[in-house]
Amino acid sequence: MVKDQEFLKSKASYCLDLAKKMGATDASVTVGHSISETVNFRNKSLEASDRSDGLALSIETYLGKRRSSISSSNLLDENIKTLIDKCFETTKITPEDEFNSLPDKNLLAKQISSLNLYDETRFENDKKIKYLKDLEESASSDNQIINTESSFTENKSNFILANSDGFCGGYKTSSFSASCVTVAKDENSMERDYEFSSKRHLSDIKQATDLGYKAAKQTIRKLSPKKIGSEKISIIFDKRISKGMLSAFASAISASAIARGTSFLKDKIDQQVFANSINVIDKPDIIKGMGSQNFDSEGVNSNTLQLIQNGILKNYLVDTYNGKKLNLKSNGRSGGTTNLYFEKGNISYEDLMKKNSRSLFITETIGHGSNLVTGDYSVGATGFLVEDGEFKYPVNEITIAGNFKDMFKNIILANDLEFEYAVNSPTMMIEGMTVAGK
């Protein structure tokens, strides 16, 4: 069983008391406990089972404007004492930083509403095994599939965040995740693809057979790929790639990147950065949402933020420290976005596919090719050549490149948004990017 709030609270207050006793002017502590159980299958038989049970503690101590932090997994009182002692000694010799402080008391979350983020259902390993058997049976029904690997993970967590200004809050969360990776082979090639489902509640997880079937289908269609020539072409991004683009945008508007001046979106508030049909929203209070939260990692209340309105940048993601540097109030985004999404567009997926007589549909990118300082983007890609709305043949060993500043202004979104993950996007088209191939 995951440790209860009382246990975590008692550890947190022990830490705060100790820090105060040593002379810390302020302190903040997070105590968490997490239990996770995973079963792995390969080629229809059990491959591994893994259980983890972990406590984690992190403490920040302040002496005026001096601050330092420690973290540990060892919660024995004796160890905590040694660590806080070390932390406070370090604080004393760390230089002052005028922006260091606990969050503004008025911004702290006052109440915790239930977002239904915890499902206490225990999915016994035998049931996980049954699920994975069904999944792999379905995934391997086509004889071009030569390898299947799948897993089911159940996680239960609880945490407390407390600070010396009297904030003390925390709650339980759960997640259930199933995934399947399949490998297909024909005379020309071997290809891999995947499908997964991750939810707060067990009953919302995708059907095992659907998951397996989809993974296999997505893999088989990649067989015998061709390399295309280098050209400018309009690119359609599968949802799983377009949501990554949204994450890159979120990193570029973090108050830390803005304050340091290392973002291509610095000083762009109230300016057009996306096509004017685009709206981006970050909503923390979605019931059962994978990214939902009552407060951020500093205890600051988080409300829904409109980040992009009709293509115009309206907000950064602000935490206390960087907010002070920028003269902005924290908007409860220490730790990043919550449930981030593009509002859906007004063209159907089918119409988007047919918009150009020839386009490239990207299902996977590899490499770390996003430069958030310059906005330059260049990644390896895999996908399909689309002609007249139909997949013609699979394509690989190509790169796609552009600059976010131009790419964002040329985005067209389909109307197929679904709330599956913490970051969600409809299918996306960007015209005029460069493909490098033969």
Added chain:
Amino acid sequence: MSNFFNKSDLTRQDADKIVSETLNNCDDGELYLEESKSESILLDDNKIKSSNYSSDLGFGFRAISNEVVAYSYSNEISKDSLKNSSENLKSTLKSIKGIYNHEIQKSNKKFYEDINPIEQKTLDSKLEVLNKVNDFLRKKDGSVKQVTASFAGEQKSIEIIRSGGEVLTDVRPLIRFNVSVMLEKNGRKETGVYGIGGRQSYDDYLKNDNWKNVCEEAFRIASVNLESKPAPAGEMKVVLGPGWPAILIHEAIGHGLEGDFNRKKTSAFHDLMGEKVASEGVTIVDDGTIDNRRGSLTIDDEGTPTERTVLIENGILKNFMQDRHNARLMNTRSTGSGRRENYRHIVLPRMRNTMMLSGNQTQDEMIKSVDKGIFAVSFGGGQVDITSGKFVFNCTEAYEINNGKIGSPIKGATLIGDGPSILKEVSMVGNDMMLDPGIGTCGKAGQGVPVGVAQPSILIDKMTVGGTKL
């Protein structure tokens, strides 16, 4: 050396007994105990932004029967906790048979000292270096708009207890010093990053004001990029400089030669053993035994002494990298490549220091031989799809080559290639093999481990460059 038994109700005898009882009828398994102490100190935006110390203690208990691995970890070292784990393992492995039948050789050779780098330099003197870095760079040039510098240090102590009471231990120091600088000129911003590190004390790397060299290099890379033009798009010849560009070898070849992917036949290399996979003259080794290197290990995380494993010899595929589990199932021996990020993770076969050895040509000859292509000197990172064999890596410093001469610098671009065939495109191997500066971290299945790479300059006849200029 950590004593894992002096602060708990668990005695070594109890642990031995539980381990032997649990693993009695298994094919393999062990109790892995780990204590790590780490620090990170960061200067950013003219200030000491954070100073963090972390200590972590825990165990991972593994039991293997045939192909099935059961694993349980906890950060509470106690009799109850270990018994709980033991019950978990027993409940997974219901039908059991066999024993581990591959002898592991012993070695007393150590590749680094039992030091705690964190304790060997005072916090004050670390802060002093970081502040000097900041002042030095900001005074150096008016275009310097941002400076980030950091120290990261760690001491990890591990103990492995096998069924029958065999005990293996290791103490591993690791440090890294990193500088990143952002320049702004005529409205353009570019960054340059450089770092150094390995398994010695901070001061071993900072002798003779060596921090200045790190600053100069980061500044130089950023300056070059300020002048960069859009990179070309398409297939062309590529000359790679020596040292860190060997992440090409790591991504293109290394991952595909890890035992697990080949046992599962999901690697593009699984049926190529003994075949020609590279041009003649190309030899690649994975070596865990180089003194004080970031990727070196005295013993791996299963207790096997590391070694220098020849992967490709003169173009021919010779060996995969193995941990005990995959080696047993493939009826071969472990190459001392079993690694894990920490006690929370299972062991996987991983790289250590992956190196292409020197040939006898010069970088100059390579560049002169290219009519149109690029010369790539520094890289950010890479990734591979081991099944299709396609891999990428991102240039952070590169130049055009026109008619045998190095031309203008080009913007960061991704290079893409095909692992099993790229080494056949290597037409010249330089005589200038160099190790990287000690900054690599390899990610696999969510686990990061420190690694090294090395190579001489090489000429690749055909690779796709992912720029924007057609």
